[in-house]
Amino acid sequence: MSNPIIDPKNLVYEKSKVLSDNTMHYCPGCSHGTAHRIIAEVIEEMDRQKETVGVAPVGCAVFIYNYLNVDFAEAAHGRAPALATAIKRLNPEKLVFTYQGDGDLAAIGTAETIHACNRGENIAIIFINNGIYGMTGGQMAPTTLEGMVSSTCPNGRDVAIHGHPLKITEMLALLEGTCYVTRQSVHTAASVRKTKRAVRKAFENSLQGKGTSIVEIVSTCNSGWKMTPHQANLWMEENMFPYYPLGDLKDK
């Protein structure tokens, strides 16, 4: 793996070995790439590649298994926590995590999410909340903000028609089975460092059998939001963070 461009003595940062060499299909500016990298680095730093089984969602991250070099099972839309439940219960020594978007976790998979958390399954759930359905082309998500435009609410989300944006992470924090519930972001260097610490804690909790950990990452979908990456970051700070405030909701 010699790289003629970089002199090893000048090397200050290296791609995680848990990240594959496949080119990511995500749009420029998307948060998924950063979130994947964080997970890869944490698995490598914990030296748990051999013991990890990830559960992939349906959504933009459906191909997460092409980028993380660990064993994966691909769930149907919303069912990742059910798969993870059985994988962890039947393989208690494994590090088991799901990676799910807002449609997957908070709409079609609400029941599986709540019940896995309520049983306190020893799994980590990485929840990407960008307030929109990215893969299918920008439809309304359960977490789409009031007034926010999507292809299925072209005049903006009207709560009288569509109901309110779902604060599912707050709901999960109420459940006895969850041990660690936090909301983070990955749009600045500082927030990436904080999210990495949160993912590490969630993974350690899974191995220590402390219960279910949820790391929500409030994310951008600049393609779906029809903004430049920079605009999307600003829009997220101004609009998403007030409704989905960052920080730990629970740490027991």
Add this chain to the structure above:
Amino acid sequence: MEEVQLMKGNEAVAHAAIRCGSDGYFGYPITPQSEIMETLMAERPWETTGMVVLQAESEVASIYMVFGGAATGKKVLTTSSSPGVSLMQEGISFACGADLPCLLVNVMRGGPGLGTIQPSQSDYFQSVKGGGHGDYKLITLAPASVQEMADFVELGFQLSFKYRIPCMMLSDGVIGQMMEKVVLPPFKPRRTQEELLEQCPWAATGKTEDRERIVITSLDLDPYRMEKKNEERQSRYRLVEATEVRYEEFMCTDADYLIVAFGSAARICQNAVESLRAEGIKVGLLRPITLWPFPGKILAKYAEKVRFMLTVELNAGQMVEDVRLSVNGKVPVYHYGRMGGIVPTPEEVSTAFNKYL
């Protein structure tokens, strides 16, 4: 000395699952099969064999727990009844698409919809023709006794792991709720992780340095690769059709007429055959044990010598279509069935048969 016990078909499934070294059971209560999970919970196998037993929040969750367990090579099962099995169809299709071995049990009740809770066989099509989306098959075993409900647990797992095709035990409210004599299979320990790795090199068990990462998925966006995967799966289906057909013949050798029935209907028909024989009518009973692969060849053989065939089913006429396909117009094939949870008596079957004489 094998102990002869008296128990319900449902209870027999639970005991057999523990004894054959299952790793996990995931289910959701529904009549008429709730005794299966109740028995497992009362037996507490997690304290003895280490088998996991979990009551899920729905049949949807149950089948995906089975999917998750099977993805790691574990021997896992779920059980339900008709409406619950309908809810599982998505997951069954996914398991077939990911080539995962697992055991499913459907203790059928009358439908459609909520229907009744009484016995029925109206999920034949759903089981053997693929109830979910996509080109797939389930190895479908139809038990006709409590003993077979016990025996088909291990048989189902064996076939399922051998071909990496989910196996459905298609029972019904009669066989599930009835008590009769049964000799349970002997205790067999659960596989060790080493045995599992040897048997299931395809399983997602954690990436080691000596191999590439393993992904259990039914997805591939490239239609050419997807077609290849389907072709490979279909070739396994042809192999199963060539080698795993099972059926039972009762008084068929000299038969002028043939009744074809599976599961509880076959028990009732056997009684009818006995009384028709007592009247001097040479009738036999052929009982398919595997509904897929279907015993079509033997039926084609009998089509050369019998005057007609009559299928008796607790439905509006489902297996009759496969019998007709098998005999290919050689002899008339009639159907007699009751629906909605009504179980016909042997007398009713004889009367129906006599109409065609």
Add this chain to the structure above:
Amino acid sequence: MKEEIIIAGFGGQGVLSMGKILAYAGLISEKEVTWMPAYGPEQRGGTANVTVILSDSKISSPVLNTFDTAIILNQQSLQKFESKVRPGGVLLYDPHGISSPPTRTDIAIYTIHAMDTATEMNNTKAFNMIVLGAFLKIKPIVDIQAVLTGLKKSLPERHHHLIPMNEKALQKGFDVVQKA
């Protein structure tokens, strides 16, 4: 030997468990056995019935239209099953709560005042064992010892102290059954 029996009455009368004890006794006597309940939402006061077959040879259908014996414990069941007893067969019933008694003349009809007897014994739970005792007097297809062993098998261990009481109830049924 082949005996095909329907036991029918109200849920809560011990219809299913009576059938179960008889089936266990059959098992102990090395007979072939089936026990097929008409199952439904479990509730007291609803109708309940069970088909029990004991035979020396393998049993084909667990579901039948006609029976050698009908054991009837309420009016609804009498209406439903009187006609289902084969000619020459037996109908055993408890007259308690029966307003229109059976009328057939081609079968043997017996009465067992089980409800009244159980009340006299100050033990309404003995009801179904009194009925079973009466049946075994008419048709001794299994012996009492097998029934008691069967009872032991079908009762959870914490109820085993009730076995002597049940034995007494069986005996009582033996004594008070009458040809109608």
